[in-house]
Amino acid sequence: MLSTRWPAPAFAAAAVIAMLGVTVPAAGATTHDSKPDLGVPCSADVALRGFTDSLDKTTFEGTPVGGLSAFALLRDDRALALVDNTGTVPARLYEIALTPGKKPLSAEVRDMTTLRRPDGVPYTGADFDGEGLIIEPYGKTVLASSETEPSIRRFRLSDGRQVASFDVPARFRVTPAGEAQVNQTFESLTATSDGKVLYAGMEGPLSADGRDAAGSGRQRILRYEGSSGGTYTPAAQYAYRTDPGLGLVELVALGDDQLLALERGFTAGVGNTVRVYRVSATGVPDVSGVASLATLTDPRAWLGKRLLADLVDCPPSGATAKQPQPNPLLDNIEGMALGDRLEDDTRILYLISDDNNSATQITRVYELSVRIPDEARLRDRALLSATDYQPGPVSGTQLAPTTVNGITPPFPGQPIPGFSAVIPVNRGSKSANRLLAMPDNGFGAKNNSADFLLRAYVIEPDYRSGEIDVRSHISFRDPDRKVPFPIVNQDTPDRLLTGADFDIESLAWDANGTLWIGEEFGPYLVNTDRTGKVLRAPIPLPDGTKSPQSPDLAPGESPTLPASRGFEAMAASEDGWTLYPILEGAKTNDPDQRRRVVYEFDVRAGAYTGRTWSFRVDDPGLFVGDASVLDGRRLLLIERDNNMGPSSQIKRLVVTDLDAAGPDGVLPRRTAVDLLRIADPKGVSTPARPGEYGVGDLFSFPLQSVESVLPLSGDRVVVANDNNFPGNDGRIPGRADDTEVIVIDVPGLRD
Numbered sequence: 001m002l003s004t005r006w007p008a009p010a011f012a013a014a015a016v017i018a019m020l021g022v023t024v025p026a027a028g029a030t031t032h033d034s035k036p037d038l039g040v041p042c043s044a045d046v047a048l049r050g051f052t053d054s055l056d057k058t059t060f061e062g063t064p065v066g067g068l069s070a071f072a073l074l075r076d077d078r079a080l081a082l083v084d085n086t087g088t089v090p091a092r093l094y095e096i097a098l099t100p101g102k103k104p105l106s107a108e109v110r111d112m113t114t115l116r117r118p119d120g121v122p123y124t125g126a127d128f129d130g131e132g133l134i135i136e137p138y139g140k141t142v143l144a145s146s147e148t149e150p151s152i153r154r155f156r157l158s159d160g161r162q163v164a165s166f167d168v169p170a171r172f173r174v175t176p177a178g179e180a181q182v183n184q185t186f187e188s189l190t191a192t193s194d195g196k197v198l199y200a201g202m203e204g205p206l207s208a209d210g211r212d213a214a215g216s217g218r219q220r221i222l223r224y225e226g227s228s229g230g231t232y233t234p235a236a237q238y239a240y241r242t243d244p245g246l247g248l249v250e251l252v253a254l255g256d257d258q259l260l261a262l263e264r265g266f267t268a269g270v271g272n273t274v275r276v277y278r279v280s281a282t283g284v285p286d287v288s289g290v291a292s293l294a295t296l297t298d299p300r301a302w303l304g305k306r307l308l309a310d311l312v313d314c315p316p317s318g319a320t321a322k323q324p325q326p327n328p329l330l331d332n333i334e335g336m337a338l339g340d341r342l343e344d345d346t347r348i349l350y351l352i353s354d355d356n357n358s359a360t361q362i363t364r365v366y367e368l369s370v371r372i373p374d375e376a377r378l379r380d381r382a383l384l385s386a387t388d389y390q391p392g393p394v395s396g397t398q399l400a401p402t403t404v405n406g407i408t409p410p411f412p413g414q415p416i417p418g419f420s421a422v423i424p425v426n427r428g429s430k431s432a433n434r435l436l437a438m439p440d441n442g443f444g445a446k447n448n449s450a451d452f453l454l455r456a457y458v459i460e461p462d463y464r465s466g467e468i469d470v471r472s473h474i475s476f477r478d479p480d481r482k483v484p485f486p487i488v489n490q491d492t493p494d495r496l497l498t499g500a501d502f503d504i505e506s507l508a509w510d511a512n513g514t515l516w517i518g519e520e521f522g523p524y525l526v527n528t529d530r531t532g533k534v535l536r537a538p539i540p541l542p543d544g545t546k547s548p549q550s551p552d553l554a555p556g557e558s559p560t561l562p563a564s565r566g567f568e569a570m571a572a573s574e575d576g577w578t579l580y581p582i583l584e585g586a587k588t589n590d591p592d593q594r595r596r597v598v599y600e601f602d603v604r605a606g607a608y609t610g611r612t613w614s615f616r617v618d619d620p621g622l623f624v625g626d627a628s629v630l631d632g633r634r635l636l637l638i639e640r641d642n643n644m645g646p647s648s649q650i651k652r653l654v655v656t657d658l659d660a661a662g663p664d665g666v667l668p669r670r671t672a673v674d675l676l677r678i679a680d681p682k683g684v685s686t687p688a689r690p691g692e693y694g695v696g697d698l699f700s701f702p703l704q705s706v707e708s709v710l711p712l713s714g715d716r717v718v719v720a721n722d723n724n725f726p727g728n729d730g731r732i733p734g735r736a737d738d739t740e741v742i743v744i745d746v747p748g749l750r751d
Contacts, residue, residue: 008253020227039369040317042654044670046276046309049348050105050315051329051365055096056355056363060109065094070133070189071335071350071365072142072248077102078110079337081352082130082144090122091115091130093142093160100339100348100367107365113160115144120161131334132200132250136228143189145200149173150185152200152224152232162246166224166232169288171206179206182631187334188251190259195228199259201240203247209293215244218293221251221303236286239293239302246273250336254372257281261305262336262351271325274311274333276349277397279302280375282679283698298646300698304677308370323360331355331362338370346371373748376673378680378699379716380432380743382461384468386725387737390457398448405736407723407726414453416470417442417725418739420568421507421626422708422718425458427576430713432743435459436474437708438507438517440722441499444564446521446549449499450488456507456515457530461741468741474532476504476517482534502526502538503549505568505584505707506626510603511576518567518581521549525567525581525601527588541599542608545587568707571635577603580635580658582615586621593620598667600659613658614666622650625707631750633658636672636711638719644704644737645693645729651675651706653717673746675701675719691732703730703737711740715749718742 058065070082074095081094086323095111114122115130123146124611132145136154141163145152150172154164171179184204191198200222205211209218219240226232240249242263250262251613259279266272284303287293296302321328331353346369355361391411396409419437424430435531437459442452453478460469462731478487478495487501504526506518512533517526523545524538546552547566548559572579586593598613615624617639625638634657641650652674656667678699680686685695694700701719705728708720719742726736 017672026189033225034576040315042311042314042368043307043309044668045371046314046349047346047369048314048329049369050074050103051317051319051364051366052105052107053362053364053367053439054107055109057359058109060112061095063092063112064357065109066355066363068094068352068363069131069187069334069354070144071337071352072135073337073339073350074135074139076340078554079350080133080135081335084130084147084354085123085128086125086357088124088126090124091128093133093157096365098350098365105365105367113155113157115155115160116160118162129183131187131203133335133633134189134191134198136191137195141229143191143198145189147183147185147187147203150180150200152186152189152198163232165676166226167234169222171200171208171233172220172222175207179208180204181207184247187247187249188262190251190253191228192253192255196225197253198224198226198232199251199253200224201248201251201261203249205293207742208291212241212294217242218296219248220287220293221248231576234288237288238281238284239287239290239296240279241302241305243273243275246275249334251279252338253704254338257284258348258375259356260308260336260338260370260372261521264333266332269324271321271323271327272330272332273326274330274351274598276308276311276336276370278306278308278372280306280677280679282677283374299649299676300415300646300694300700304674306671306674308372309368322362329366330668331364331459333364333366342369344369365603371748371751373746373751376678376747377745378678378682378684378742379745380461380463381684382463382466382468382741384416384739384741386723386738387415388416388470390454390455390473393451395451395453396443398475399443404726405492405729405734407736414455415442415725416457416739418705418707418722419720419741420505420705420707420722420738422457422710422720423507423509424710425510426514431689432710432712432716432718432741433460433463435461435509435710435718435741437720437741438504439503439705441503441521443499444724444727446500448505452499454497454502454504456526459741463743467648468739474530476526476528476532477500478534480534482537484537496559497534503564503566505566506570506581508570508572508579509576510572510579512603516570516572516579516603518570520564520566520568520584523547523550523561523566523581523583525570525579527606534607539606540603542610545583560589561585562588565623569624569637571627571629574629574631574634579603580627580629582624582627582637584625586620592616594618595626612665613661614664615656618650626709628709628711630655630711636709636717637751638706638709640706642704644728645733646703648676648700648702648704648730651701651703653709653719655749672749673717675706678744689732691735693731693733701740701742703740704728711749712743715746717746717749719744 069084187203188201224232246265252260319329335352351366392414399409438456442449503520568584569582658744680699703721705722723737
């Protein structure tokens with residue numbers, strides 16, 4: 001690469017250093033490089049491979065190496081770093097030599113290019129604030145964004161001269177010319193590998209967009225279309241919501257409308273927050289015509305985000321900080337570049353910090369590995385009509401005769417109010433075509449479900465027609481009088497169990513071929529044979545946990561578990577000898593209301609082992625909807641809110657590992673898929689029914705009670721809902737939700 005350097009007489013090193021107030025190490029001074037073991041984990045998806053401070057407070061040919069705000073790879077061992085220059089200092093690029101994949105990581109400036117106007121005059125801090133950088137194919141030109149106006153310009157690397165610039169919509173101009181705030185514009189810039197699409201991200205919101213009540217920024221990402229070496233024009237805008245108090249500082253295009261995003265913030269006296277996200281634009285609308293993003297109420301109108309790592313969780317690995325930091329590894333990280341693929345199918349990810357030419361900050365280069373699975377895709381979908389009544393007595397007679405979502409009780413038979421558990425018809429089966437699906441207690445309460453019979457149905461989803469066939473059912477009953485408390489059908493021969501007796505929520509096969517039910521009124525574990533006959537007395541928790549509906553509550557005794565927070569979830573080990581029932585919510589007296597207790601039950605002994613774990617949901621208001629063993633002692637759980645339709649915010653599948661719990665018993669977690677953002681490239685969910693929400697290129701499962709998950713072979717997963725018949729209308733407003741069974745492909749599920 002040819003260099004354009006500053007004339008030495010005009011910009012002597014001493015003068016520049018004095019002007020910027022930069023302290024440069026004396027000749028021969030050492031810099032700190034980390035030597036951690038390769039792959040020290042920061043999260044389930046990201047590991048720290050190394051870092052180096054070798055560029056910090058150094059000079060190159062009389063110029064201070066600092067203020068590095070963008071990083072782009074020329075090849076695997078060479079990168080360019082863009083300076084966000086200040087004052088009268090000329091704008092410049094540094095070429096940096098790297099040692100990728102080696103220990104310790106090193107970075108050394110090898111060359112420099114001054115960025116110039118078309119007339120050859122250098123840009124300076126007065127008219128150029130470099131923040132985003134793209135190296136175009138063949139490495140002869142670069143695109144650089146500046147926050148000053150803002151702008152996107154093309155420069156030749158041979159002489160640093162500007163050869164082109166691209167349009168920026170008027171409202172993105174810095175105030176008073178537009179709605180952007182000073183130093184809050186095009187902080188990020190990236191291009192797809194074919195050079196046909198550019199993305200320019202706003203660091204902060206436009207004045208018309210602002211931040212929400214929680215402090216999250218309502219940012220816009222501009223999509224440009226064109227070709228490498230040619231003209232790029234604005235084609236669309238996407239809505240992006242940052243975490244509270246953070247800004248969007250870098251993007252990396254992955255292709256197919258997928259991105260990596262880097263968010264960063266700073267709190268005086270505390271330090272920096274730095275997070276890396278995977279971002280999806282699948283099915284997201286163009287918001288160019290939206291005057292204010294504050295008016296967007298549908299979460300599907302926003303780009304999807306999945307946290308890959310919060311860098312505060314990385315091991316410090318010997319790093320030091322010059323100012324307070326929550327982790328000394330952190331600083332003002334602003335640049336990000338994606339490197340080669342490694343043997344374990346992860347990618348090298350480089351980050352670089354901008355020291356703002358300050359003595360209290362560090363220029364640091366980080367090398368990480370990152371796993372970036374493809375987005376989840378909808379494979380199959382089948383529906384069971386909400387009014388598909390099954391044979392049996394009239395039900396709902398204890399409900400008020402009020403019409404809800406077009407349906408008025410009582411009901412002519414036994415409705416199927418969705419599924420709270422879905423398991424294979426035969427233990428060990430990996431087929432999604434024949435399932436044993438179990439509703440809960442019927443109508444949501446003990447006092448209104450006495451005429452609802454507890455059953456599990458054999459179902460056959462027909463994914464071609466999109467319909468579910470109900471083939472037969474198992475009736476849960478207690479003819480041998482194992483249940484020690486009075487039940488509704490107390491004196492009948494079959495003693496059929498009803499929704500006033502138990503609230504059954506989770507279901508599993510054991511190694512003996514018998515069924516175990518997790519229920520919520522006790523909460524209890526209930527064991528039946530494969531025909532549904534109760535085999536033993538319901539088993540309560542040995543720690544005395546009881547719900548308000550528990551038959552075991554003594555007079556005056558206070559419950560220790562809120563209503564409907566019992567064993568919503570239960571997984572069975574692969575060998576069928578161990579059960580893992582999980583409380584849906586926190587105990588009333590638990591100081592950590594995010595904790596959901598995972599118990600261990602020994603089938604052979606018919607007793608709890610005394611071992612427990614803690615799974616922490618993201619927010620106290622979230623629930624664990626179901627769980628299943630993924631493999632070994634890894635579990636796949638549903639984490640959900642209690643909303644439906646456009647108000648749904650969290651419906652996700654999370655992977656955890658019982659063998660990887662911390663010393664305090666808290667389980668790790670990795671989000672496997674956001675159920676509100678599933679790609680549907682084959683149109684499985686269409687054509688849409690009138691008023692149907694959440695279908696199309698971006699498929700959502702915005703149903704209130706997502707309560708069934710079943711991993712199949714490979715990366716396939718079955719998910720189903722409880723429709724709380726007839727109260728839910730998350731799919732079509734005013735119409736009772738059907739029961740939906742979907743099959744999704746989740747790339748990277750078992751990584």
